[in-house]
Amino acid sequence: MSFRTMLATSVIVTLALLAGCTATSSSGSSSSGTPAGTPIGAGHGQVPAHIPGSPASVAVSLAETGSTLLYPLFGAWASAYHRQFPSVSFTTAATGSGTGIADASSGKADIGASDAFLSSGNLVQNPSLLNIPVAIAAQQINYNLPHLGAGVHVRLSSAVLALMYEGRISTWNDPAIARLNPGVPLPGIRVIPLHRAESSGDTFLFSSYLSTGDPHWNAAIGYGTSVAWPHVAGARAEEGNSGMVTGCAATPGCVAYVGISYLSQALNAGLGEAELQNASGQFVLPNGASLRAAVASFVPATPANETISMVNGPARAGYPIVNYEYAIVADRQPTVAKARDLQAFLHWAITTGNSASYLGRVRFEPLPRPVVSLADAQIARIR
Amino acid sequence: MTAVATMPAEGQGTGPGQLRAGGTPAILRLLLVGLTAGSLAWGIVAAWTVSQHASAADQVVTRSEPLSLDAQQMYRSLGDADVTATTAFLAGPPEPLAVRQRFEADIAQAAGDLAALRDSAATAGSGSTSATLAAGLAAISASLPVYTSYVAQAKTYSSLGYPLTGGSFMQVASEEMHLRLLPAARSVYAQVNAALAADSAGATGLPWIVAAVALALAIGIALVRTQAWLRRRTHRIVNIGLLAATLAVAISAIWLVAAFLTARSDFQQGLGHGSGPAERLAQAAISAQQARGDEVLNLISRSGSTSFQQDFAAMRARIGPGPGSLLAAAAASSPAGPAASAVSAAGRDASRWYAVAGQVFKLDLAASYAAETHLVIGAGPQSSSAVFGRLESDLGRAIAADQVVFRRNASAGRGAFADLEAAVIAAALAMAAGSAWGLSRRLAEYR
Numbered sequence: 092m093s094f095r096t097m098l099a100t101s102v103i104v105t106l107a108l109l110a111g112c113t114a115t116s117s118s119g120s121s122s123s124g125t126p127a128g129t130p131i132g133a134g135h136g137q138v139p140a141h142i143p144g145s146p147a148s149v150a151v152s153l154a155e156t157g158s159t160l161l162y163p164l165f166g167a168w169a170s171a172y173h174r175q176f177p178s179v180s181f182t183t184a185a186t187g188s189g190t191g192i193a194d195a196s197s198g199k200a201d202i203g204a205s206d207a208f209l210s211s212g213n214l215v216q217n218p219s220l221l222n223i224p225v226a227i228a229a230q231q232i233n234y235n236l237p238h239l240g241a242g243v244h245v246r247l248s249s250a251v252l253a254l255m256y257e258g259r260i261s262t263w264n265d266p267a268i269a270r271l272n273p274g275v276p277l278p279g280i281r282v283i284p285l286h287r288a289e290s291s292g293d294t295f296l297f298s299s300y301l302s303t304g305d306p307h308w309n310a311a312i313g314y315g316t317s318v319a320w321p322h323v324a325g326a327r328a329e330e331g332n333s334g335m336v337t338g339c340a341a342t343p344g345c346v347a348y349v350g351i352s353y354l355s356q357a358l359n360a361g362l363g364e365a366e367l368q369n370a371s372g373q374f375v376l377p378n379g380a381s382l383r384a385a386v387a388s389f390v391p392a393t394p395a396n397e398t399i400s401m402v403n404g405p406a407r408a409g410y411p412i413v414n415y416e417y418a419i420v421a422d423r424q425p426t427v428a429k430a431r432d433l434q435a436f437l438h439w440a441i442t443t444g445n446s447a448s449y450l451g452r453v454r455f456e457p458l459p460r461p462v463v464s465l466a467d468a469q470i471a472r473i474r
Numbered sequence: 475m476t477a478v479a480t481m482p483a484e485g486q487g488t489g490p491g492q493l494r495a496g497g498t499p500a501i502l503r504l505l506l507v508g509l510t511a512g513s514l515a516w517g518i519v520a521a522w523t524v525s526q527h528a529s530a531a532d533q534v535v536t537r538s539e540p541l542s543l544d545a546q547q548m549y550r551s552l553g554d555a556d557v558t559a560t561t562a563f564l565a566g567p568p569e570p571l572a573v574r575q576r577f578e579a580d581i582a583q584a585a586g587d588l589a590a591l592r593d594s595a596a597t598a599g600s601g602s603t604s605a606t607l608a609a610g611l612a613a614i615s616a617s618l619p620v621y622t623s624y625v626a627q628a629k630t631y632s633s634l635g636y637p638l639t640g641g642s643f644m645q646v647a648s649e650e651m652h653l654r655l656l657p658a659a660r661s662v663y664a665q666v667n668a669a670l671a672a673d674s675a676g677a678t679g680l681p682w683i684v685a686a687v688a689l690a691l692a693i694g695i696a697l698v699r700t701q702a703w704l705r706r707r708t709h710r711i712v713n714i715g716l717l718a719a720t721l722a723v724a725i726s727a728i729w730l731v732a733a734f735l736t737a738r739s740d741f742q743q744g745l746g747h748g749s750g751p752a753e754r755l756a757q758a759a760i761s762a763q764q765a766r767g768d769e770v771l772n773l774i775s776r777s778g779s780t781s782f783q784q785d786f787a788a789m790r791a792r793i794g795p796g797p798g799s800l801l802a803a804a805a806a807s808s809p810a811g812p813a814a815s816a817v818s819a820a821g822r823d824a825s826r827w828y829a830v831a832g833q834v835f836k837l838d839l840a841a842s843y844a845a846e847t848h849l850v851i852g853a854g855p856q857s858s859s860a861v862f863g864r865l866e867s868d869l870g871r872a873i874a875a876d877q878v879v880f881r882r883n884a885s886a887g888r889g890a891f892a893d894l895e896a897a898v899i900a901a902a903l904a905m906a907a908g909s910a911w912g913l914s915r916r917l918a919e920y921r
Contacts, residue, residue, distance in 0.1 A: 211645035211771055212781035215652045295776065299638050313843035314638070315776035370635065389639065392627060396649070400642040405634070 139438075141471040146179045146435045147428035153436065156184040157191020157204030160228070160332075160350055161416055164453050165204055168444045172436055179432050188292065195419040196220060201433060203419035206292045208398040219422050221469045224397050224415035225440055227386050227456040229351040229377045230296050231412075232365040233336070235343050236263060236278060239363060244376060246271040247346075248368035249304025249403070249411070255346055256284045256301065257308070258323035263344060271368070278344075281325060285338055285347040288328035290316040296402060297348040300412050303370070303403040336360055351377055352453040369411040370403045377410045382456045385409030390459045397465050415462075416455065422472045430473050437470045498707065499920045502913055505700055509719070509909035512693045516723060517902020519689050520730055523682040524895040530676035531737060531888035538670040539884060541594050542749065543877065545666040546756045548587035548614075549659040553763035555580035556651040559625045560770040561859070563644045565851055567633045581622060588614055591662060607665040613658035621650045641774045648771055652764070660760075667753055674745055677887060678738035683730070690727035694720060697909070704916060715912020719905040726901035733890040740887030748880025751804040751813065752873050755820075758793045758800040759869040762824070765789035766862050769834055769850055776843065783835050790828055795821035808876060816872035823865040830858045 155165050162185035169181035186194075188205040195203030196217045208222040232247060239245070251267050254260040260267055264277040287294045298314040312318055320326065329338040332350045339345040340360035349357055354377075357364065366374035375381040388406040393399050403411040418437060424430035445457035458466065555577055562573040588611065595607050624647035632640030697720040701713050765786045772782035794801035801821050808814045830849065837846035850858050 207777070210775040210777040210779050210781060211648045211652070212768060212775070212777075212785055213779055214649050216781050216785060218653050303636070303638065311844055313776070313841075313847075315841055315843060317841045318843075319841045392631075392639075392643075394624065394643070394646045396646060398642055398646055400638040402638045404636060404639065 139467050139471070142438045142467055143431050143435045144438075146176050146432040148178060149428050150178050150180070151426075151428050151432045152180045152182065153202065153429075153432060154182050154184075154194075154200045155191075155202040155204060156186045156194050156200045157202075157419070158188045158206050158416065159185040160206055160352060160453070161204040161225070163352075164226070164449060164455070165202075167449055167452070168436075168440050171444075171449075172439060176435075179436065192220075192419050195421060198421065198425070201420070201424075201429065202437075205417045205419050206414070207295075208415070208417050209419065214396075221420050221422055221472065222396060222398055223418045223420060223437060223441075223466050223469050224458055224462060225418050225437075225466075226416045226445060226450055226458065227382050227413060228416050229382050229385075229410055229413045229454075230293060231349055231351055231354055231357070231377050232367060233339055233347050233349050233357045233362040234365060235339050235345045235362055236280075237343055237361065238278060239276070243275060244364055244366045245275060245277070246368065246374045247365045249300050252346070253301040253305035253308040255282045256286070256323065256326075257312075257321045258284075258326075261324075271374075280344040282323075283325045283327065283342050283345040284320075284323055285327050285329055285335055285342070285345050286320050287335065288330050292316060293332065293348055293350060294318060296412050296414060299400070299402045300367075304368075336362065352455070354454055367411050369407075369409055370405055371407040371409075373407055375408065375410050377412075377454075379456055381408060381410035382413050383459070385411070385413040386456075386459060386462075390461050393462060393465060395465060395468070397462065397469065415458075420473060423474055434470050434473050437473075438467060441466050499917060502917045502920075506910055506913040506917065509693070509696060509700065509716075509913070510906045512689075512696060513719060513723070513902050513905035513909055516686075516689055516693050516726075516905065517899050519682075519686050520726060520898035520902065521895050523686040524730065524733075524891055524898060526682055527677050527679075527734065527737065528888065528891035528895065530673050530679075531741070531884070531891060534670065534673045534677055534741070535881075535884050535888050537594070538666075538673040539749070539881065541591060542663075542666050542670045544587040544590045545659075545663040546752070546873075548584045548591065549656070549663045550756060550759055550763075551580040551584040551587070552614075552651065552655050552659050553760045555584065556648055557763045557766045557770070559628075560644055560648060560767055560774065561851055563628055563632060563640065564770055564774055564847065566637070567629075569629065577625075581618070584614075585618065588618070591666070607662060610658045610662040610665065614655060614662070617650055617654040617658070621647055621655055624650060644774060645771060648767060652767075656760070656764075663753075663756070667749070670749060671745065674741045674884075678734070678741045683734050687727060687731060690723055690730075693905070694723050694727070697723065697905075700913075708916065713912040713916075715908040715910070715915070717908075717912075719908035719912070722901040722904045722908065726898045729894060729897060733894050737887040737890040740883040740890065744880040744883030744887065747807055747813075748876050748878075748883060751807045751817075752876035752880065754800045754804045754807075755817070755869055755873045755876065758804065758820070759866065759873070761789045761793045761800065762862070762865055762869065765793070765831075766858075769831055769858060772835075772838060773843070773846055773850055776838075783838075786831060786835075790824075790831075793824055795824060804872065804876075808872065811875070813872050813875035813879060816868050816875055820865055820868035820872060823861060823868055827858065827861040827865050830856065830861050834858055 155169070162183060165183045169183055173180055188207060191200065191203030191205050192209065192213065193203075194200035206228070209217070209220060214220060232252070234245060236245065245268070247268070248271060251260065251271060254267060261282055262279050263282060264279045269277055295314060295316045298312070298318045302309040302314045312321065327338055327342065329335045329347075332353045333356070335347045335349050336353055336357050337360070339347040339362055354364065364376065366376050368374050384406045385404055386401060388404050388409060389399055389401045397415070401413050418440070420433060420437065424433060441458055441463050450457060558573060558577045558580060562569045562577065565573070592611050592615070595604060595611055624643050628640040628643035628647060630640070631637070631643060697716055701716045701720070704713055704716070705711060768782040768786040768789070775782070791799065793799060795805070796802065801817060801824065805814065805817045805821065808817050834846055834849050837849065848857070852859060854860060
């Protein structure tokens with residue numbers, strides 16, 4: 092699986108991104124390692140009156156495809172849901188967000204899993220598609236400084252990271268880094284920035300963070316699923332999140348941006364995890380509290396279609412690189428039974444499926460209650 | 475004055491139906507009543523016909539065409555508001571005063587036009603067309619404040635230092651514009667244009683004018699035959715009263731036909747070379763605004779998706795100037811003069827703009843966002859912003875010129891009916907009086 096969380100603003104994962112993915116598939120009914128099924132409605136109250144609480148009695152198969160980051164979570168959801176409602180079976184596939192969006196648009200898949208919401212251009216071309224957030228995700232910054240002890244988190248800011256990726260900070264003991272990390276024995280080894288080789292939502296999120304903190308980066312390079320990376324001696328391009336983790340592990344002095352669900356792999360590989368400076372000047376690690384805090388500041392402003400960028404928001408305790416993961420679904424379905432099953436399953440996913448037993452394994456966080464309500468309003472439009 | 479000869483002996487004359495001599499007074503009475511009634515009927519039918527055509531012509535000039543203009547202005551103002559807002563957002567805070575004023579003027583213009591159209595729809599009565607129009611206007615009324623609130627949120631987040639959040643709100647605003655407001659505005663424009671075409675057709679429709687001319691012919695024939703019969707019966711060469719009635723019906727009928735043909739020609743000219751090309755150019759202007767939005771939103775979203783580029787290509791094909799495009803259709807129907815030259819300029823500037831847009835999308839593909847931004851919103855004469863501005867100006871001039879053509883022809887068409895209603899009534903009265911006088915004089919000779 093090659094990628095992770097993507098942006099929050101307008102990213103459509105590109106064909107290049109898709110090309111970097113290895114497609115795999117499974118049947119929901121045969122998945123293993125799933126958390127025990129939890130009763131419907133647990134954790135988030137009752138099923139709204141306009142959404143069916145259970146699927147149709149006829150047998151229906153739901154096809155999910157898309158985000159590799161969401162793939163394990165969808166597999167777990169599919170397995171648990173099938174156990175509870177045997178009439179609903181699933182096929183899930185890790186094909187990349189772009190394929191998820193394309194297949195949901197064309198009707199080849201019932202659910203397109205995406206790390207990004209649809210751009211306005213895509214929505215205008217496919218006005219029947221809904222972006223339904225299903226969980227909160229984030230991006231971490233990892234580094235390879237072997238001699239630093241466990242439990243030490245190097246503090247980095249968007250401005251300093253921008254200078255590191257521009258090559259204007261070339262060693263880890265540069266005064267600009269040292270000022271952020273008093274008392275930390277930073278080594279004098281060369282900074283090796285790693286970036287994604289392919290067009291990526293991760294690159295969009297990371298470059299967005301840099302753009303918000305460094306006017307020079309914003310003016311000269313900017314943000315996007317692809318950016319014109321400055322030439323830096325030793326800098327490397329890696330395929331996917333796993334490539335970023337293994338590449339960084341093999342490169343002392345590296346700095347890399349990686350999806351939150353790869354945290355365990357990164358720590359197991361001996362990589363450090365940075366505390367990032369947010370817009371309030373606070374240094375925070377990506378954890379449940381900081382992710383929830385970051386999202387909470389945007390909840391009241393979330394538009395009805397739930398497309399919102401939350402990078403480097405105003406929350407004092409918020410982690411700066413957070414986003415929603417999305418299910419892309421058409422609001423018109425070929426049969427009443429399929430529409431009903433999609434409604435029931437998606438509501439289950441954002442309520443019961445948002446419990447820690449499902450999200451904890453990928454380090455996602457549950458949706459805030461008002462966002463669930465907005466999502467339910469979108470789910471109710473499926474017919 | 476009646477030229478008098480000798481009265482014929484009873485039973486010697488011939489006349490309509492070879493009637494008995496003793497029946498001549500009865501025939502004269504019958505003719506008197508019939509021709510007088512026919513004359514009055516002509517007056518009623520002709521006046522009513524003129525009234526209908528004049529009223530429809532007046533409706534076109536005073537109501538339908540202004541409403542069409544309102545609908546078009548609303549449509550274009552909404553499209554321009556979206557382009558202005560996204561361009562201003564891309565330029566970043568602080569928002570230039572002129573740009574903010576342009577956005578506010580667009581919204582005010584759209585709101586004003588919306589109010590005028592709602593007032594008109596409220597007085598237009600019921601019916602499926604009115605219901606469709608009302609539904610479109612209601613959709614715009616509901617969505618316009620939603621759109622402006624999203625734009626305001628985008629600006630607020632941007633000015634507070636969260637440009638990416640602002641960018642997502644700008645995209646949501648643009649979705650509201652393109653998925654709800656513009657389709658509703660397009661529907662309203664189509665409805666109002668259909669009403670304009672229907673009113674124009676009403677001003678030049680055939681059925682009543684044919685009936686009126688047929689009646690005039692019938693009365694004219696009756697008058698001529700009556701005079702011929704009287705000439706044979708009385709050996710009087712001329713019956714002044716009936717002659718005057720005949721001349722009156724001939725003159726009024728010819729005037730009516732001439733006015734109708736003039737108005738029909740004027741309206742057809744106005745529709746074919748005025749409102750028709752203006753409508754196509756308005757569609758081209760909206761499509762150009764949407765394509766400009768694709769350029770700008772692509773730069774805001776930086777999604778790596780080709781959806782904006784695909785939409786730009788679709789809009790480009792629609793705008794033209796290639797075969798089957800809106801500009802090609804407008805060029806074929808715009809009259810020579812200012813409209814045609816502006817359409818030609820629009821075609822040239824559209825092609826130049828597409829060339830610049832091609833560079834823009836290449837830069838996007840290379841992730842050269844700084845250069846792309848400079849090309850999209852820069853102030854240089856070869857920037858996309860500048861070339862698009864020239865295209866907009868060309869289209870605006872062409873639309874205005876076509877509207878002048880329509881207004882001039884519609885006014886001329888309406889003018890063709892001026893004084894005609896009074897004239898046909900006067901003619902009918904003269905015909906009735908002439909017929910009554912001319913025949914009563916003959917009738918008196920039997921007392």
